[in-house]
């Protein structure tokens with residue numbers, strides 16, 4: 001058995017030199033004011049034990065991490081039908097790139113780049129009538145924290161500066177790959193990205209992927225096979241155009257967000273979340289990548 005608390009303490013001591021490195025996302029102005037010296041990491045076992053270090057109880061903006069939950073909820077309701085509208089290949093391009101969409105007739109490469117998450121939000125909106133509410137309620141239930149909520153300031157800031165996302169959505173609508181009105185899809189997408197959660201909340205919330213699709217309450221959200229599929233897409237596409245580097249250094253299904261958070265899944269064992277707001281040029285947390293690299297190296301835990 002691993003002493004997870006001792007391992008997290010060791011990881012935090014090792015990454016201290018890089019905490020504060022990188023650039024805090026500023027293309028969403030409300031994110032630019034986050035203190036770059038923050039760092040937290042949490043681990044939630046499949047049995048319900050939670051360990052943490054640093055700022056692991058401090059909420060931050062989940063941003064693209066919300067894309068995992070939107071995919072899981074859509075898959076649980078729609079099954080494989082969604083894969084006709086979005087691919088499952090790494091994009092090799094930045095998360096908000098427009099160029100590939102034109103070559104590929106409005107079908108996004110995968111559900112974890114912005115275009116793919118907009119399609120997912122659109123579908124979840126059609127299936128539930130309230131995509132953002134479905135994602136928030138699921139995260140409240142899985143994290144065990146009923147206080148999980150949207151950050152209206154972040155959502156408004158994203159909407160005000162969301163020209164690229166609007167361009168992606170309109171472009172896909174022109175190909176018939178968005179069912180609902182574009183402004184409505186964008187609104188739900190921005191609110192989902194604005195959800196504010198701590199490392200502890202997110203480590204617990206991704207536990208269903210470590211439990212092969214079973215929720216915290218023991219019910220089945222995804223089939224075993226679907227949970228494996230979501231983990232596979234996280235491994236190959238969850239960290240944008242750095243997914244190869246992540247697989248090489250970390251060796252776990254991961255999903256990052258420009259708020260500086262990264263979730264990771266160790267099937268059968270635990271969910272992990274690390275947070276450090278300074279980002280590298282791909283939009284991934286500098287301290288987060290380092291911490292996950294150290295964690296898997298120290299423990300030998302990996303899917304490989």
Ligand code: GLN
Pocket residue numbers: 062063064065095096114158165193256257258259283
């Ligand atoms: N809300 C952000 C955006 O749409 C999410 C991007 C991210 O976290 N990579 O630009």
